[in-house]
Amino acid sequence: MNAEDFRLDPSVAHLNHGSFGAVPAVVRRRQDEFRAEADRDPDAYHATLGERVAKAREEVAAFLGADPGGLAFVENVTEGVAVALDSVPLAPGDRILVCDHAYGAVGIAARRRAGRAGAEVDTVTLPGRSDGEWSAEDAAAAFLAAVTPRTKVAIFDHVTSSTARLLPVRRLVEGLRALGVVTVVDAAHAPGMLEVDLGAIGADFWTGNLHKWAFAPRPCGVLAxxxxxxxxxxxxxxxxxxxxxxxxxxxxQGTRDHTAWLAAPYGLRVLEELGAAETRERNAALALRGQRIVAEATGLAAWRGDAELSMRVLRLPRGVAVTYDAAEALSNEIFHTCGCRAGVKAWPDAGLLRVSAQVYNRESDFERLAAGLRSIFS
Incomplete structure (x- = not known):
């Protein structure tokens, strides 16, 4: 498949799939059919909507190894985390535990929920913050060591967003459960990129996006x-x-647009037709090659990654992109210099460049990015 199969601009090198995903044209057409059906006869459409959403939910649950009765569609992980936090009773003095690699919106949700309850948010610093060099064992040990007797909820990533690292989810769920802590897993990047078995993970709450790596239209997520x-x-x-x-x-919610959810199973079918395991392996290998291409051409430090992931990170020069505005400015400069879309993430001391690989990408996309970065940093 190529960019045209996703209705992406073929003149642009799209290396930021991890941020917004991309929808195959065949899936978008199916969603358009659902919308047209709703407009032709809204009453008839809504009369069977509950049954059809339930059927779509069953297909997604089977894909994720989940109990259909324990899975709900949400618009995205931000909503899923909000529902999870609002569902857990908190009292003044209770603690919510997050880590320093957490997605920004998740941190905002945790602070807002804590503020309403008179609780507090604790942030654990994962090892290897400056170079990405940490193991799953190190991450689990740091997280569990940060639990206190007042810790009621822990929120952690399945795959960290800015740093593109895989956390030991099952180990954390088991360890936190033994300490009496409710677990909320931010799995924004997991569905589609990873083979997921929610029954084996066993988290109290697990929420992931289908519009990133599972080819669903936006917005489409699930909460287990x-x-x-x-x-x-x-x-x-x-x-x-x-x-x-x-x-x-x-x-x-009344007139909410449910068509992305109805079309989600068609995205899963595209992934199955491509071969889910083969696609994951191909994308992960390309992300690694792309990271090396950029590192060798620019001298940027390639952060350690995980073999299963289709995203990789490079450390930008010291002082570059250390604030959100500076990261956005560099992202725009990269696009105007070489026509590439890449994820630039603000990070202390030096920002991070996150590159993603999807079926429409080729090595030439990374070579184009490398040439643009050489021009910018020269």
Whole structure:
């Protein structure tokens, strides 16, 4: 597949799939059909909408190894984390634990929830912050060591966003459960990029996006909830479905556009037709080669990565992109210099360049980025 198969601009090297994903044209056409159906006869469309969303949910649950009754569609992980945090009782003095690699919106959600309850947010610093050199064992040990008797909830990534590292999710879930801590997993990048078995992970709450690596239209995510918490789930917006309980209470909000959810199984079918395992292996290998191409051409430090992931990170020169505005400015400069889209992430001392690989990418995309970066940093 190439850029045209995703309706992407073929004149641009799209190396930032991890931020927004890309929708195959065949999936977008199916979503357009659902929208047209809703516009032709809204009453008829909504009369069967619940059944059709449930069917789509079952297909997604099977793909993720989840119990369909414990899975709800949400618009994205930001919503999923908000629902999870609102569903866990907190009292003044309680603590929410996050790590310094957490996605910015997740940190905001944790601080807002804590502020409303009179609780506090603790941030654990994972080892290897300056060079990305840490192991799964190091990460798990640091996280578990930060738990206190007042820690009620821990939020951690399946795959870190800015630094593109795989955290030991099962180990953390088991260790935190033994300490009596509720687990919320930010799995924004997991569905599609990784083979996921939610039954084996066993988190209290696990939320992931389907519009990043599983070829669903935007916005489309899921929230998986353990049996003990399902009756206590609090949706962000209360609607007539509140009395039906989870998952309907989270999913249905009157005239919300549900078509991305209905089309999500078609994205999974594209992945299956390509060969899910082969696609993951191909993308991960290309991301590694791309990282090396850029590092060798520019002298940027290539951060350690994980073999399963289709994203890789390079450290920018000292003092570059250390703030959000500076990172955005560099991202725009890269685009105007060489027509490449890449993820520039603000990070202390020196920002990070995150590159993604998807089926529409080729090595020439990374070579083009490398040439542009040489021009910028010269």
């Amino acid at each position: 909830v353990a049996p003990a918490w399902r009756a206590r789930v609090e949706p962000v917006i209360a609607s007539f479905a509140l009395e039906e309980g989870f998952p309907s209470s989270v999913e249905f």
